[in-house]
Amino acid sequence: MTLELLEFLHVLAQTESVTGAATRLRISTPKSSRLLQKAREIFRDDLFVRHGKALVPTAFMKTLRPRLAQAIGSWEHLFENAVFRPETYEKTVRVCAMDSALATVLAPAMLEIRRRAPGVRFEVVQLDRDLLTMLANGRIHIGIAPRAMVHSSSIMQQMLYASQYVYVVRPGHPLALRVEAGEKMTRDAIEAFPALRINTLLDDESWLMPSPREQGAITMPYMLGAPRIIRESDMVLRMTGRLALEYVRSGELVALPTPWVRPGIERALYWHQRTDSDPGLQWIRSMIRSFGVKISDEEAVRRIFSTSPRFLAKEIDEF
Known part of the structure; x- marks a missing residue:
């Protein structure tokens, strides 16, 4: 058993795709397939079986998955x-x-x-x-x-x-209320509100540059100060999924079910x-x-919206 194999199984469980795992880990698809075969030989279990286009974990793999991240961090x-x-x-x-x-x-x-x-x-x-x-x-x-x-x-x-972004607003924000009422979320709707933009001067995210209507009402380099501003205003903030997950779980912010922005x-x-x-x-x-x-x-964004099934069921306009 190697660290590489543990990381591969961990990522494969998230992507449910040999090709997706290979892309995430920056290895070739053939190598990804060889790692899966090696893992099957070690554990004497199929680990994943094909269901449509996805690789679904076996019962054994479901019991193994929670321990993978811990094992990766315990290789001292x-x-x-x-x-x-x-x-x-x-x-x-x-x-x-x-x-x-x-x-x-x-x-x-x-x-x-x-x-x-x-x-x-x-x-x-x-x-x-x-x-x-x-x-x-x-x-x-x-x-x-x-x-x-x-x-x-x-x-x-x-x-x-790798970063994955999601839009967040305060509870009771007009956009949040519109989503709860069953309205579709569009880019025009988001851009109608002022934006809080985080600019570290180090991220080459030119593809994330805002449209003229989405220019930041406030631009600053500190993400951790942003939630307070969002909670006390009608501004819209784009933040990474794993950071947004904590604020959404606590009820401090609400995530908007928009099509995912291109990975950061x-x-x-x-x-x-x-x-x-x-x-x-x-x-x-x-x-x-x-x-x-x-x-x-990516997994954090899935978890955010898995807590709000009615959001997932809505048809969402493409940006």
Whole structure:
């Protein structure tokens, strides 16, 4: 059993497609098929059976699925015969990340790492364009930034997650009331309201540029300050699925059932090659990554609307 195989099964369970899993993991479809065959041999179960165009998990796979994310984040057993021990590891780890990644991935990862390795301390700084220099001179150990933002032979990277966006408004917003009344949600309807736009200056999301009618009434670089503005206004905000899921579950915001916006920029972990073989930092990166793959933005959006079956049943206009 390898980490690659665990991650493949985890993604395949989400996509229900060998091709979809291959695309998500950036591997070839033949390799994806070989990984599935290898997993079937290891577990002595079909794991997935075809139902129409989808691969549906078997009863055994359904019992295995909840443990996959935990297993991905628990591979510190690789160091059992090495000097490294999480419980005795002491280090101040400096991480550079944008606030949305901090809220959805880094924060829960740091708590779990601290639980297992109390001697680890974290210093988190705001992401900026000096990421390459900060990694090179040792000012930070790990960066979380848009994928392919850094181009250097000395900088290592690994995909963390891909963004998927959803529109949110306050409870009682005119758009939310119209959806509840059975009206279709259209782009014209959304653009009739002022937009709150998040601009980090680092995301090359030109395909997400607003139309003239959707220019931001407020533009700012901080996502975590946005929900309060949305709750106290009639503005519309586009945020990532996994962050929106928390606010929708708590009842603070309402998600609009619009056609999904094209997937956003992929986020990646970055580190300098000189720390690549450091057992402690290897473990910390693996823990952060386990929270990155725990739930995709696409899956989060599905969960948001699965709590509102009447929304899913509505016919939605294409943008």
